[in-house]
Amino acid sequence: MIYADQAATSFPKPPEVVEAVCEVLRRVPGSPGRSGHRGALAASRVVFEAREELAQFFSLEDESRFVFTSGATEGLNLVIQGVLRPGDVALASAVEHNSVARPLEALCRQGRIRVHYVPCNREGFLDLRALKEMVKTFSPRLICLSHVSNVLGTIQPLEEIVPLKGEALILIDAAQSVGHIDIDLSQLAIDFLAFSGHKGLFSPGGIGALYLRPGVEEILRPLKFGGTGSRSESLEQPDFLPDRFESGTPNLPGIAGLAAGARVVRQIGLKNISSHERLLAETFIELIKKNPKICIYGPKDRTKATGIISVNIEGLPPSEVARRLDREFGVMVRPGLHCAPLAHKTLDTLPQGTVRFSFNYFNRLSEVERAAQALLEIAS
Amino acid sequence: MKLLLTFASIHYVLKAEKLLKTRGIPTEMVPVPKEISSDCGMALVMAEEDFKKVKDVLTGNVSPEGVYPWVKT
Numbered sequence: 001m002i003y004a005d006q007a008a009t010s011f012p013k014p015p016e017v018v019e020a021v022c023e024v025l026r027r028v029p030g031s032p033g034r035s036g037h038r039g040a041l042a043a044s045r046v047v048f049e050a051r052e053e054l055a056q057f058f059s060l061e062d063e064s065r066f067v068f069t070s071g072a073t074e075g076l077n078l079v080i081q082g083v084l085r086p087g088d089v090a091l092a093s094a095v096e097h098n099s100v101a102r103p104l105e106a107l108c109r110q111g112r113i114r115v116h117y118v119p120c121n122r123e124g125f126l127d128l129r130a131l132k133e134m135v136k137t138f139s140p141r142l143i144c145l146s147h148v149s150n151v152l153g154t155i156q157p158l159e160e161i162v163p164l165k166g167e168a169l170i171l172i173d174a175a176q177s178v179g180h181i182d183i184d185l186s187q188l189a190i191d192f193l194a195f196s197g198h199k200g201l202f203s204p205g206g207i208g209a210l211y212l213r214p215g216v217e218e219i220l221r222p223l224k225f226g227g228t229g230s231r232s233e234s235l236e237q238p239d240f241l242p243d244r245f246e247s248g249t250p251n252l253p254g255i256a257g258l259a260a261g262a263r264v265v266r267q268i269g270l271k272n273i274s275s276h277e278r279l280l281a282e283t284f285i286e287l288i289k290k291n292p293k294i295c296i297y298g299p300k301d302r303t304k305a306t307g308i309i310s311v312n313i314e315g316l317p318p319s320e321v322a323r324r325l326d327r328e329f330g331v332m333v334r335p336g337l338h339c340a341p342l343a344h345k346t347l348d349t350l351p352q353g354t355v356r357f358s359f360n361y362f363n364r365l366s367e368v369e370r371a372a373q374a375l376l377e378i379a380s
Numbered sequence: 381m382k383l384l385l386t387f388a389s390i391h392y393v394l395k396a397e398k399l400l401k402t403r404g405i406p407t408e409m410v411p412v413p414k415e416i417s418s419d420c421g422m423a424l425v426m427a428e429e430d431f432k433k434v435k436d437v438l439t440g441n442v443s444p445e446g447v448y449p450w451v452k453t
Contacts (some may be wrong), residue, residue: 033391229420242391
C-alpha cells in the first residue's frame with residue numbers, strides 16, 4: 001500500500017502527535033478558560049503552550065498573533081468575510097482553491113464586492129506584471145494567494161509578490177506550504193496567513209490557525225461570536241486577541257496534536273523536509289517522463305515546487321487511472337479537480353482534471369519508484 | 381501585603397505567570413474574587429515588594445487590567 005495523497009491529508013501521523021491527542025483525551029478534564037479548577041487550568045495550559053509552539057515554529061515573539069481555527073478554510077473565510085466591505089475589490093490568483101474562490105464569489109453574488117483573478121502561467125506561477133497593473137487599476141482591499149498550488153505544487157515567490165501589494169491587505173493560503181517550506185513572517189509583510197494542521201503539520205483534521213499581523217485585528221470582524229471565558233459580564237465580543245476570534249469550546253485534542261506536529265517538523269527541520277520532498281518529486285518525474293503518453297504538469301524546475309505532481313495519461317480519464325492505481329497497485333492518489341477549478345481552467349484540464357500524486361517527508365524513495373512503475377504500466 | 385493582578389483573559393494570566401516565573405518572581409494563581417469581577421477568570425497574587433520588578437517584566441508584553449490589594453491569606 002502506498003499513500004500518495006499527502007496534499008489531501010498527511011499519513012501516517014507521527015507517534016508524538018497520536019500521543020499528544022490521546023494524552024488530552026485521557027488526562028485533561030475541563031474546558032480552557034472556563035473555570036478555575038485544576039482541570040480547566042491544565043486545558044488552558046495546553047492551548048497556551050500550543051500557541052507558544054506556533055510562535056516558535058515561525059520564529060515570532062508574540063504567540064497571541066495566532067488564532068486557532070477549524071482549518072485553513074475557516075481562517076480564509078474569517079479574513080475574506082471579515083475585511084471586505086461593500087464596494088471593495090478583491091484580487092485572487094488564477095490557481096486558487098475553492099476555499100478562497102467560493103467565499104469571494106459568494107460575496108460577489110450578493111453584490112457586495114468585485115473579484116478579479118490575476119493570471120498565472122501554465123506552470124502555475126503568478127504573472128507579476130499583471131498583478132502590478134491590477135493593483136494600480138483596481139486599488140484592491142484584499143489580495144488572496146495560495147502560497148503553494150494544491151494541484152501543481154508550484155511555490156509562489158512571496159518575497160517578490162508581497163511587496164507589490166500596495167495599500168492592499170494580503171491573505172496567504174498556506175494550506176500546502178506550512179510544514180513543507182520555510183515562511184519568514186518576520187521578513188514578509190504578510191497580513192494574514194491561514195493554514196491547517198492536518199497536512200504539513202501532521203495533526204488530526206479539524207484544527208488550524210490564522211496568523212494576524214500586528215494591527216490587522218482591528219479591521220477584522222469576527223466570523224463567530226460567543227462565549228470566550230473572558231469578559232463574561234459583557235454582551236459585547238471581546239476586542240483583544242486571541243479571544244476576539246475564538247468563540248466556543250476549542251478543539252483541545254486537535255490543538256495538542258497541532259502543537260506536537262509542529263514540534264516534530266521543527267525537530268526534523270524544514271530544510272530536510274523540503275529537500276526530501278524535492279528528491280521524491282524529481283525521482284518520480286524522471287521515471288515517468290520516459291513515456292510520452294504521460295503528460296506532466298507544473299514547474300519544470302522542481303526547486304520551485306513541493307512534493308505535489310499532477311499528471312494525465314493520454315486517452316485515459318483521471319478517475320480511471322486513479323481507480324486502477326488503487327485497485328491493481330495499492331497506490332492512493334486523488335483524481336479530478338482537487339477543489340480548484342480555477343487552476344484546471346488555467347491548465348486547460350477542465351472538466352476531467354488531473355491525477356495528483358502528492359508525497360511528503362514520510363514517503364520513502366522506494367514507494368515513489370513503485371508508484372511511478374504502476375503509472376507506467378497503466379500508460380503502456 | 382500582597383497584590384492581586386487581573387488580566388483580560390486566561391491567555392494573558394498564563395503569559396504573565398510564565399514571564400514572572402522565568403525572572404524568578406513567585407506568583408500564585410487564584411480565582412478572581414467576586415468583589416472584583418463576576419467573571420470566572422483567574423488572577424495572579426504576588427508580594428507587594430516585588431511589584432516594581434513585576435511592572436518591569438510585564439511592560440510591553442502583558443498589561444494587567446487591574447491591580448488590587450490582596451487581603452486573604
